[in-house]
Amino acid sequence: MAVATHGTASNYLQRAPSPSGLADVVDLILDKGLVIDAYVRIAVIGIELITIDARIVIASVDTYLRFAEAVNRLDLTQTEAAGLRELRDGGGDGGGDAEDKAKGMFEGLKEKVGRD
Amino acid sequence: MAVESPSRGISTTALYCYGIVEAGAGVRQPGAGLGREPVEPVRHGKLAALTSAVPRVRVRARRNDLLTHFDVLGNAFERGTVLPMRFGIVFDDEDSLVAELLRPRHDELVGLLRELRDRVELRVTAHYREQAILAEIVRENERVASLREATRAQASAHPFLVELGELVSKELQARCRRDAQALLRALRRVALRYELDEQPIEYQVLRGSFLVERRRVDAFDNALDAFATGHRETIDVKLVGPLPPHSFVELTHGETR
Numbered sequence A: 001m002a003v004a005t006h007g008t009a010s011n012y013l014q015r016a017p018s019p020s021g022l023a024d025v026v027d028l029i030l031d032k033g034l035v036i037d038a039y040v041r042i043a044v045i046g047i048e049l050i051t052i053d054a055r056i057v058i059a060s061v062d063t064y065l066r067f068a069e070a071v072n073r074l075d076l077t078q079t080e081a082a083g084l085r086e087l088r089d090g091g092g093d094g095g096g097d098a099e100d101k102a103k104g105m106f107e108g109l110k111e112k113v114g115r116d
Numbered sequence B: 001m002a003v004e005s006p007s008r009g010i011s012t013t014a015l016y017c018y019g020i021v022e023a024g025a026g027v028r029q030p031g032a033g034l035g036r037e038p039v040e041p042v043r044h045g046k047l048a049a050l051t052s053a054v055p056r057v058r059v060r061a062r063r064n065d066l067l068t069h070f071d072v073l074g075n076a077f078e079r080g081t082v083l084p085m086r087f088g089i090v091f092d093d094e095d096s097l098v099a100e101l102l103r104p105r106h107d108e109l110v111g112l113l114r115e116l117r118d119r120v121e122l123r124v125t126a127h128y129r130e131q132a133i134l135a136e137i138v139r140e141n142e143r144v145a146s147l148r149e150a151t152r153a154q155a156s157a158h159p160f161l162v163e164l165g166e167l168v169s170k171e172l173q174a175r176c177r178r179d180a181q182a183l184l185r186a187l188r189r190v191a192l193r194y195e196l197d198e199q200p201i202e203y204q205v206l207r208g209s210f211l212v213e214r215r216r217v218d219a220f221d222n223a224l225d226a227f228a229t230g231h232r233e234t235i236d237v238k239l240v241g242p243l244p245p246h247s248f249v250e251l252t253h254g255e256t257r
Helices: A022-029 A061-073 A076-089 A096-107 B063-079 B094-102 B106-115 B130-140 B142-153 B158-188 B214-230
Strands: A013-016 A050-052 A109-111 B013-022 B040-044 B047-055 B082-084 B089-091 B119-128 B193-196 B204-213 B235-243
Touching (some): A013 B214, A022 B119, A061 B142, A061 B158, A076 B130, B013 B063, B013 B094, B013 B106, B040 B094, B047 B063, B063 B082, B082 B106, B119 B130, B119 B158, B119 B214, B130 B142, B130 B158, B142 B158, B158 B204, B158 B214, B204 B214, B214 B235
Parallel strands (some): A013 B235
Antiparallel strands (some): A050 A109, B013 B089, B040 B047, B119 B204, B119 B235, B193 B204
């Protein structure tokens, strides 16, 4: 039943039977699931709100400057070399950095102090 | 209707509700609940709510509590269809759970259980690899490439930096729209419904949940795998599931009595 999926199984798609990080669980159970409309009397536990401290996309000069810096920092020869290596090796190691980065982004959870 | 589990303390505890299953699938989960309390089914008609006692005082949700909620539902999901409740819903006691949820919403919940039988939620996230996608933008947009050269040589060329960054941002958004659409096109054919998480996050192509028939999970995996393979240089794609249908349980709004 609750087993990992297994299709043609290349190395490019990462699969997991359940969310690995707290942030992914939060995505599922704080924002989703059955709620009952206001006409039914229920109490919601006084949860201290948990928000995802992720960089959301905002069009601003600050954002633009950050992109400009990121592009300027790029070592094009290196990314090309990495791209080639990846094609040759079947992408085994190319994803590591970006994956870590994405995780860092989602797992940067912070608790809001605001009680209800 | 009989409430079958033993009654609990009246004033010191409340009843936390994890989710709803069919009456026959409502199985006790010893020690699996919040605070290691047993998870007990509270049955009414064709339904069973999975519950455990929680202190009536205000409870602070900790990491473990969130994971516990998720795991109780996961255990139930291994036995059959489950309608997950949102985290944090508490009733006074068994009587109020029946009176406020199971009785007035009985037929609707039974219908939802039937509709979601053999259907699972699959969560998909796709993110650009920062270095790879930026390099692609530099390669494919001449203006970006020349602004980059100019500003690299002269670091304080502020107006050019802003223009460069804005161009990069636009290119990124255009790629995101294009790739998200391609991904959705590929997945829509093998999914019944989908819910995308709205808040856009930097370098994210798509984050969302798909409702898929259990027998089509492999087809879904294949479709996603083909996309991941086709975009392996620039996009990291992740598939989580099969999960209980957290994102696809909605009750119609309206007065219940």
